[in-house]
Amino acid sequence: MTHLLPLADDPAPERADAARNREAILAAALRLVRTRGVGCVTMETVAAEAGVGKGTLFRRFESREGLMGAVLNESETAWQASVISGPPPLGPGAPPMERLLAFGHSRLRTNLTHAELIAAAGRPGARSAAALSFANMHVRYLLGELGVTGDLLMLATALLAPLEMVVLDQQVNTEHISLERIEAGWDDLVHRVVGR
Amino acid sequence: MTHLLPLADDPAPERADAARNREAILAAALRLVRTRGVGCVTMETVAAEAGVGKGTLFRRFESREGLMGAVLNESETAWQASVISGPPPLGPGAPPMERLLAFGHSRLRTNLTHAELIAAAGRPGARSAAALSFANMHVRYLLGELGVTGDLLMLATALLAPLEMVVLDQQVNTEHISLERIEAGWDDLVHRVVGR
DSSP states (O other): OOOSSOOTTSOOHHHHHHHHHHHHHHHHHHHHHHHHOGGGOOHHHHHHHHTOOHHHHHHHHSSHHHHHHHHHHHHHHHHHHHHHHSSTTTSTTSOHHHHHHHHHHHHHHHHHHHHHHHHHTTOTTOOOHHHHHHHHHHHHHHHHHTTOOSOHHHHHHHHHGGGSHHHHHIIIIISOOOHHHHHHHHHHHHHHHHOO | OOOSSOOTTSOOHHHHHHHHHHHHHHHHHHHHHHHHOGGGOOHHHHHHHHTOOHHHHHHHHSSHHHHHHHHHHHHHHHHHHHHHHSSTTTSTTSOHHHHHHHHHHHHHHHHHHHHHHHHHTTOTTOOOHHHHHHHHHHHHHHHHHTTOOSOHHHHHHHHHGGGSHHHHHIIIIISOOOHHHHHHHHHHHHHHHHOO
16 A cells, blocks of 8 residues: 555556466466376366466466476475575574475475476476575585585585485385385485484 | 307307397497597497498497497496406405495496487486396495495485486586596595494
8 A cells, every 4th residue: 555556667557467367377286286286287277276267377378388387487486485484494493403304305295296397397307407506505504504514515415316306206106115214214314414 | 169060049140140240339339438428429430440331330220329229228238247247346356335435436437428328319318227226236235234224225325316317417517516526525425324
């Protein structure tokens, strides 16, 4: 209510509407992906969940591939935000070891979803250098807080490597290893790397 | 000289010749890949090195892609043989920690070559489950020899993950990290995982 008239550099009303519309669709799609899994999410269910027509969906994202690519970006951004400023223990406020373990478990689940989104977006092998560099920086920061010394870039890479989609995909979808066992294995690795 | 006449189950002379021919071509191609790098190896140079005509090469492997795919298999087989029965420290006869470190360094270099061969064979994303399972079994065996206890399958996966082609490719070709630094980082990881 601070200004009732559009300011000079406000986006035009149509553009603001379009952006809100886009956000609503992406939020609805991400919600469905998280609750039902990528394979069960169709253009129809997303349109219904977002309260828009199917035509709008196709106009904005061209295809299911296009939508899934946009959901992938949205999900990565939301995940980074929850690491930077979300509630503890993933976000700030918890001791560094708790944050590191929460980070690994959360990254594991996010990467499994992202592997499906990447496949659904028709971009096999896609792997975001920016996302990777964010994750590496965060792990290096926590290792520093834990008083670990040495080549932290290499140690952070070693902790992130077992969370790579290609490794998780093999363990979960080919070897049928449970997420609980993978998490426990990662926790063990972290304790060995950090030391006592 | 133990038998001068072909035995009943010997391959027909033509088939034995063809197999020898194929082996000679693959050995020549692998030699060139190792000394010059995948990018510099053409059908012409392989034909010259193997002492066969270019026509023979195309008849046996159809294309450069086909040849590179065959060289990939040949290289993986040769590498596994050198782990199982080659000279120490990669092969048997050295203490387990020396063998483990030699294994990592050798796998690192082999995987970098294999990433190029996979790209040259036109099979992006290809990743051999059999090769992976061999490597995991070998690392588990050495961890056991070193007296490490715990979930050895998960620990072996954690040690192999930083040697994944997708991780190495990012470090070497995007971040331009030296092989020496990657090796030293891996050695540090091994020592932390194995403990004292």
